[in-house]
Amino acid sequence: MTFYEKIYYVCKRIPKGKVATYGQIAVIIGKPGTPRQVGGALHRSPEGMCLPAHRVVNRDGVLTGAAAFTFEKEQESRLRAEGVEVLHNKVDLKKYRWNPSRQELEEIAEMIRL
DNA sequence: CCTTTGACCAACA
DNA sequence: TTGTTGGCCAAAG
Numbered sequence: 001m002t003f004y005e006k007i008y009y010v011c012k013r014i015p016k017g018k019v020a021t022y023g024q025i026a027v028i029i030g031k032p033g034t035p036r037q038v039g040g041a042l043h044r045s046p047e048g049m050c051l052p053a054h055r056v057v058n059r060d061g062v063l064t065g066a067a068a069f070t071f072e073k074e075q076e077s078r079l080r081a082e083g084v085e086v087l088h089n090k091v092d093l094k095k096y097r098w099n100p101s102r103q104e105l106e107e108i109a110e111m112i113r114l
Numbered sequence: 115c116c117t118t119t120g121a122c123c124a125a126c127a
Numbered sequence: 128t129t130g131t132t133g134g135c136c137a138a139a140g
Contacts, residue, residue, distance in 0.1 A: 003137065022122055037137050039121035044138085058122065065121030075121095 003031070006112045007041040013108065014055045017082045018098040019091055021059050028105065029112060043068050054078040061093045 001009070006029040014020050022035035031037075042053045042065065054075040058064045066075045066089065076086045084096050100108070 026122090031136090033123090033135060034137070035122040036120055036135070037122090040119085040137075041121095043121055053121080056121075059124095063121085068121055 001112055001114050003029075003037070004041045004044075007038055008045060008049065008051060009111065010108060011042065011051055011053060011056060013100075013104075014052055014098050016052075017084060017096070019055045019057050019061070019079070019084065019093070019096050020098045021057060021093070023059055024098075025056065028100070028108060030109070039065065055098075057091060057093075061091045061096075063089050063091070 007025060010025050010028050011020075022038040023032075025038045026032055026035045038056070042051070042056060045051050045053060053065065054069070056065065063075050063079075063086070066073065069075050076089070079086055079091065084091055
């Protein structure tokens, strides 16, 4: 599995109605210190790959990737459609951050090893 | 091989 | 507490 593929894999596991941060994903794939590359990977993700990239926000809960979507506010409306409140281009991480169980993290770690 | 480019982040003033 | 600074590192050129 390539670096980018690992990022896509983790992204797909973020549950509906939850969000993750770039740094959080970097840590989960075992590469802390590469949050910018996580953003880059999502930005350049293939067209047909149906990825819930709108569930990824920065450490403050700000929708920093909004400009990269097909139309302005697409990220915001997709989140709202899942029941996530968005105020001033931000989400409340205390409420909506995804907290994977230890078992799920192990599952991911094993899948990624390939 | 370099060099540039970021959907970031921790540290510091 | 809010702005700024520099480092970070995989990919693309």
